[in-house]
Amino acid sequence: MSSVAIAEHGDAESREFTAQPLGRIGVWWFLASEIMVFGGLIGSYILSRVAAGGWAAERAHVNTRIAIINTIVLVTSSFTIVKAHAAAEADNRGQARRFMLLTVILGCMFLCFKGYEYSIEIEHGFTPATSLFWSFYYTMTGLHGLHVLIGIIINLSLFLLAGGAAWPRIKHRVEYAGLYWHFVDVVWIFLFPLLYLA
């Protein structure tokens, strides 16, 4: 991310004491609070797992193969949103929109795979009420999936807005959407080893 280039795109009317655009500061604080939401869950999961022991046997029933595909999908979507951001900085509207759309499609793919994975697991009788491991599994991946969904909505609305006259006003928001999308990706990077590999 080229911070110098973005500072030039900041809203000229707002006052920026720190020479950073308002939106960027707001998004970072929002992400800080989001880290605590997932941090609390992940911390609770680790402590419960260490205290209980014996969850590895239950972990063996999650579908690691789909999760690996999903990890690749999500990491790729992080790449595409970086490309969208770079294109937006270069004021290349067409390319920025193409990469936003690609990010949306990859996000939807992630959710479809995740839903398919849930259906397999539920079919085999592993529901949120099965045991504490499965409670944590469904809560953490479910909350993460909700964040993916919100990210898809944000990216999709940016994609649609970018097609209209609002483009000069909203193009720097691609960066903020990207920050959020990266955060969602990073959360998955933590969830994947904790739930599928450990």
Next chain:
Amino acid sequence: MQAVAEAHGHEHGDELSFWRKYVFSVDHKVIGKQYMSLALFMMLIGGLTAFLIRWQLAWPETPVPGFGWVPEPTMFDGVVPPEFYNALITMHGTIMVFFVAMPFLLGAFGNFLIPLMVGADDMAFPRLNMMSFWTIFTASMVLLSAFFVPAGAAAAGWTGYAPLSADPQYTGVTWGINLWLIALALEFASFLMGGVNFLTTAINMRAPGLTLMRLPLMVWTQVTAAVLFMLSVGPLVGGAVMLLLDRTIGTGFFRPDRGGDALLWQHLFWFFGHPEVYVVMLPGFGIILEIFPVFTRKPLFAYKAIIYSIIGTGILSFIVWAHHMFVSGIDPRLATPFSVTTILISVPFAIMVFSMVASFRGGAISYPTPMLFAVGTLATFVIGGVTGIFLGSAAVDIFLHGTYFVVAHFHYTLFPSVLFGGFAGVYFWFPKMFGRMMNETLGKIHFWITLVGFNCVFIPLFLAGAAGNMRRVYNPMQYDFLKHLSGIHQFATIATVVLLIGQVPFVINFFWSLFAGQPATDNPWRANTLEWATSSPPPHGNFEKVPTVYRDPYEYSLPGMTQDFLPQYAPAPAPRGV
């Protein structure tokens, strides 16, 4: 008073419809007033719940006067049944902490004052700000609706300890606790939006020259409170989701019978709950820290030390939470470090308190109503702070935990900052908010009744607690060893009635002054901070032009000056004799 009704960079002018101007407004001043209205309304309901609780404790299982109309099974001809008593104590705590203290101190004063004090035209994200108010409004309605659903409102205590809260069969409450959790989640979302706004505005929209070490302490406390809230509430958001799932789809996070851990909830709750104490307390201190220099006409003692103390309090508040859990069955080896950190936090607080006291020395002190309430805040808070040291020590806490001593203690910390501090703020900034002064006589009557009433309610409760009276007990008189405390409870209840009636002068004063108060000048208290640079009330966009800040916020009675105050926005000191 002049009104410059130009829209400063906003997408709308001054020909707004009623709805856009007063209801779905994006102006931080209107939103601040909306928060204040909500907080005062919820305070009324919280006060009524307090009255019902106190009546039951003083004259157990007798009809409460004036409440015979409440239908069964909520009340029986005015008698509070045990189930409703549980709901009352739960809702009293939830309403007062989350729907009075936070909207009053942060929502109302934070929204109204932060942009004015930093010299900004509005909050950083005005529409987010509007959304934050309407989210907490929805949350309040969800919370209050729980009184009308089958099986009544939440009844697991305001802390919602599991497994009591996790299994409906323990409390008999079904929808009530679900609605309670949803209301809390919405409230948290609302203040997360508010927090993003507070921080971004204070960090990035300050007027030229307004460095961090020139910020008014009100802004410092609000910002610290916002950081504390945003970094502590996350785990409880996760916890609330987990508890809701426990109650609805059969997970077992907090249910030992399903392999879960009931203590986990307490950890998640208090990891948020203790910073929350300072989220509520620091802005109350911020208000009185603004008021003291104005009415002592001298610079605040140790301005920078206070800033460092605010930050130190904030950091320490994250590592004290288990002092709420000394008797819950945590590892006793954990109790000692948490005792140490808890008692350590009294150091930064003592620095603040002593700095405030030192600020009085040699000052030209006057006592209009805001100053009376500010001094009342300090005086009563010290009692709460000192009893906190008793409870912070694990050894003493084992005896006092879960008694009325704890109840009295936390009312002595929260009541001063929220109500004394909040009222001080209302009397102090009312001219800026509404362009009129409040009545001094009614204000002083309000102060003295509140001060005497409050102390008469809660000092007796320290005694009852030390005598072993447990909190959250429907009828303490059913125990022989507590029967002799009946008189104490009756005294406290009568004092509660006095305290509640004492708020009538405030209500009259508020509405009378709103329409018929003496018109206020731009700077009626001859104060220095930026909010007094603009008209009363400020126009949309706040300032005619962006103010420039030249100095510290509390430059009063400088030597060699013609006037005893030198505003932050004044370019140069006026030399004597000009």
